[in-house]
Amino acid sequence: MSFKVIFAGTPDFALPTLKALLASEHTVCAVYTQPDRRAGRGRKLAMSPVKEQALLAGIPVCQPLTLRDGAVQAELKAWQADLMVVIAYGQLLPSEVLTIPRLGCLNVHASLLPRWRGAAPIQRAIMAGDAQTGITIMQMDVGLDTGAMLMRETCAIMPEDTGQMLHDRLASLGADALMKTLVAIEAGKAQPVAQDDAQANYAQKLNKLDGKIDWKKPAVEIERQVRALNPWPVAYTECGQHHMRIWQAEALLQKNTESPGKIVTLSPQGIDVATGDGLLRLTKIQEAGSKPLEVSAFLNAQREWLQLGAAFN
Numbered sequence: 001m002s003f004k005v006i007f008a009g010t011p012d013f014a015l016p017t018l019k020a021l022l023a024s025e026h027t028v029c030a031v032y033t034q035p036d037r038r039a040g041r042g043r044k045l046a047m048s049p050v051k052e053q054a055l056l057a058g059i060p061v062c063q064p065l066t067l068r069d070g071a072v073q074a075e076l077k078a079w080q081a082d083l084m085v086v087i088a089y090g091q092l093l094p095s096e097v098l099t100i101p102r103l104g105c106l107n108v109h110a111s112l113l114p115r116w117r118g119a120a121p122i123q124r125a126i127m128a129g130d131a132q133t134g135i136t137i138m139q140m141d142v143g144l145d146t147g148a149m150l151m152r153e154t155c156a157i158m159p160e161d162t163g164q165m166l167h168d169r170l171a172s173l174g175a176d177a178l179m180k181t182l183v184a185i186e187a188g189k190a191q192p193v194a195q196d197d198a199q200a201n202y203a204q205k206l207n208k209l210d211g212k213i214d215w216k217k218p219a220v221e222i223e224r225q226v227r228a229l230n231p232w233p234v235a236y237t238e239c240g241q242h243h244m245r246i247w248q249a250e251a252l253l254q255k256n257t258e259s260p261g262k263i264v265t266l267s268p269q270g271i272d273v274a275t276g277d278g279l280l281r282l283t284k285i286q287e288a289g290s291k292p293l294e295v296s297a298f299l300n301a302q303r304e305w306l307q308l309g310a311a312f313n
Contacts, residue, residue: 001186003082006101007059008032008089012049013167016175017087017108022057024179029079034090035063067097076100083182086140087174095142105140106181108174110167111203112136112152114195117145118203122170123163125203126228129220132156133166135174137181139192146200148192151184153177162230206233211245213237215261215312219251219278234286237261237312242305244312247292248284261312268296273312 002025007018010033021028031054039046047055054061064072073096076084081101086093087108098105111121113136118124125133134154141147153173157166184190211233213222226235226249235246250270258264258274265272270281286292287303299306 002026003103003182003186004029004080006030006032006076006079006081006084007050007054008084008091008093009050009087010034010048010090011088013110013171013174014050014087014089014108015053016171017085017178018050018053020175020179021085022059024182026182028054028057028059029081030060030062032062032064032067032089035065067091068094073097073100085178092144093140098140098142103185106150106178107138107140107145107147108178109136109138109145110170110174112154113138113145113149114197114200116201116203119205121203122166123203123206123228124201126157126161126163126166127221127224129224130157133170135170135177137177146195146197148194150190150192151177151181153180160227162227164231208233211235213246213312215273216276219253219275219280222275222280223249223251239310239312240305243288245286245288245292246282246284247286248282250281250283252279252281254279259311263306263308263310263312266299266306266308268299270295271306 004027005021007021007028009018031050033048033050036045036047038044051061062075076097077100083103084101084105085108086105093105111125112134116124132154134152136149137151138145138147138149155169155173181190211229213225213235226246229235230247237244237246252272256264256274256279260274260276262274263271264274264279270283272279272281283295284292285295285298
């Protein structure tokens with residue numbers, strides 16, 4: 001048996017799942033993605049990664065501003081799909097849409113629900129110090145990531161993981177989990193399991209202010225912040241008038257008596273900064289207007305403002 005599928009997704013996180021569907025016995029009859037957005041220094045209109053892939057595959061692409069429009073819903077019905085697969089689409093599906101496909105709508109979500117519901121589960125899991133995360137395939141309902149779970153696949157969070165590294169592993173895992181779920185549905189073995197709302201956490205959407213470092217926090221927490229927010233929005237701090245983005249850092253558990261934010265060591269190995277508990281060694285940094293540099297290269301530029309005893313704030 002093969003399914004006729006509407007695919008709804010926008011960023012590159014959705015690409016492995018779309019590609020897996022295109023390579024399978026299932027038929028992707030249409031792709032829904034967000035409208036083209038202006039991006040880059042030239043502010044030119046840019047297609048989403050999902051749209052680019054769909055056009056390469058010769059799949060019809062729809063980019064409605066909203067799925068609440070009656071004409072858009074009529075178009076969705078006209079595809080006569082068995083399923084709608086949703087992954088990082090960027091719009092909530094209204095109740096009228098959830099019942100259009102014969103077998104409903106499936107969501108590929110990047111957490112072990114109900115642990116992180118919401119827009120930024122990958123980064124929030126790293127920032128919280130979770131030992132593991134994963135993918136949940138969920139039967140969508142009108143809530144925010146509240147539907148019954150059809151499959152969960154676990155993924156360890158490694159000590160060196162950045163947001164990008166974990167993103168890439170989960171994107172691949174999401175494709176595998178969806179294909180296993182479709183096999184289970186075909187065989188009549190998919191068993192929906194209700195979520196425990198008492199265990200839910202909300203993964204709030206990221207913004208640039210999430211990158212601001214509070215040096216009073218423990219070094220291990222700041223290190224997780226740096227890793228989680230790489231490559232966006234990137235952790236940052238200031239030293240006087242100088243704005244610094246922190247791309248890589250390592251928590252040193254040795255004790256210190258200096259005030260949080262004070263630079264206590266400058267060496268080619270890193271810039272050691274006092275925190276609320278322990279030291280944070282900055283190993284890759286970026287000054288505003290410059291490119292990211294390893295600390296050894298950064299210090300070779302002889303920036304006179306960066307000295308022992310100076311303080312980040």
